[in-house]
Amino acid sequence: MIANTPQPPYYAVIFTSIRSEIVAGYGITADEMVALASEQAGYLGIESARDEIGITVSYWENEEAILNWKRHAAHQIAQQKGRDMWYLAFKTRVCRVERDYGFSSAKSI
């Protein structure tokens, strides 16, 4: 789903990744991290898609919330496993959302 974020400004973390062939533990951990992120202070929403590459964008109230989530103990373990096993490469970009606009057709209601 498209995340239902508030009026800007808020923050986005764009995580773009290329997976390895190692699947063990990946799906469960990814689901756990999405659930755990959603419980953190300052969390606003998440969007994710994968085909040749994966793009996950999480939205946050401020940079402090992003740093707290990055440092969360269970997330730290998952990040290490990501580097060791699940990802060939990734890039994380921390952004300030300046403005946004959207569209929803009558068909989608």
Added chain:
Amino acid sequence: MIANTPQPPYYAVIFTSIRSEIVAGYGITADEMVALASEQAGYLGIESARDEIGITVSYWENEEAILNWKRHAAHQIAQQKGRDMWYLAFKTRVCRVERDYGFSSAKSI
């Protein structure tokens, strides 16, 4: 591929979308828009993935480049067709990338 962007700050446009069932013209136009965007002044790169939702992130040197691309004639036509035919809903977020970091395993080289 993961976009090879320069040192921050730079800008990102996160375009999250839900497609309609209408496929006519979509693939060709999407490819044309990616090619055309890459020719614009200030373009830095693009990343895209789709499964249940689509996420396309384009990267730009500054906000002026983003506005120029939004107003490009061929892109305007594509945007209108997007609203009329190809998308049930979308959200566009214009962001300033404050910092980034990455990882590339020996396996990926």
